[in-house]
Structure formats: C-alpha cells, structure tokens
Amino acid sequence: MASSSKKVYEVFVSKVPWTVAMKEMREYFGQFGHVKKCQIPFDKKTGFHRGFCWVGFTSEEALTNSLQKDSHVLEGARIQVQLNRRVFAGTRTNKEPEDE
Template identity: 40%
Template sequence: MSSNVARNSYKLFVGNLPWTISGKELRTYFSRFGHVANAEVVFDKQMGLSKYYGFVIFSQRDAYNSASNQNTHFLEGRVLNVQRANENT
C-alpha cells in the first residue's frame, strides 16, 4: 500500500492564525516537527490584511505526520486549526 505522491511535499492547512503572524513565524513554529519547505500566510490582496489562515509544506512525511497528528497547536495564545490539505487525492 503506497500512495502515489507527485511531489515529495506534504501540505497542511493552518487556520485561526493570529493577525500578527507572517510566513516566517509560521515556518519557525512548524520547523520543530522537521524541515519546512514552504510556509505562507494568505493575505487579502486589496486590504493587505491576513485572512487568518495559511499553508505549511513539509519535505518529509515524518514531519508532516508529526505535525498533523499533534492534538493541539498554540501560537501567540491561539489554538490553531491544523488539517491535512490533500491536493489531487
């Protein structure tokens, strides 16, 4: 039973982000689980404000699994909504 992943990257959706968080802080927080290939916070292009969610992409399955299996994530006093973001599955 092996999954056919086009790229060796594993993507998480991260919601309920504090408005003060940038991609840099997101990367720093999730790097405790392993190598973060990319971390980005989604911003409203017109207003320039955070939409309070983003995405983290891990290059290693183990790091992805560790982060997605952790029950609770806290960042700046907020509980994050972390879910696997399955693309093309």
C-alpha cells in the same frame, strides 16, 4: 511523475492570528521537521493575511508529527492544523521561494 524527493507533504492551517507572520509560521512548524514552503494569502484591500495558510514539509514524518500534536497554539491563539487534501493553485499569495 515527480520523484519522491520533490514531493511536498502539506498541512492546511486555519484560525491563524493576524499578528502571526510567515517567519513565525516557519519557525513554529520547523519543530516537526524541515519546512519546504509556506504560503499565506493576503487581502489586497486590508493588507492583512486572510487567517489561513499552507505549510509544506519535505518528509512524511514531519507531516505526521505536526498532525499528531493535540493542540497548536501561536501567540495565545489555538490554530487548527489538518491534512491538505487539495492542491492550492492560488496566485495572490506571499509565497516564499521553495528550498532546492
């Protein structure tokens, strides 16, 4: 079993505008706490991301803070944020290296 310091608290984010990049996602969710990882799957045919992503925090407090906000708006669009209930094991993502 992994130690608690390695645990990642994840949210699943949907309805992400195609103009929003990983940098903006990390900056936006950084207001709630330290972002450990951000995964945005891309469509190989179009080159655009698929409109959803996973954001992982290093603390449960950051996760709770992000879930308690009434509405999340990025570039004028309301995005949906919910607790990630399953482990994502995709291989076709633009995944940033995780912080150590």
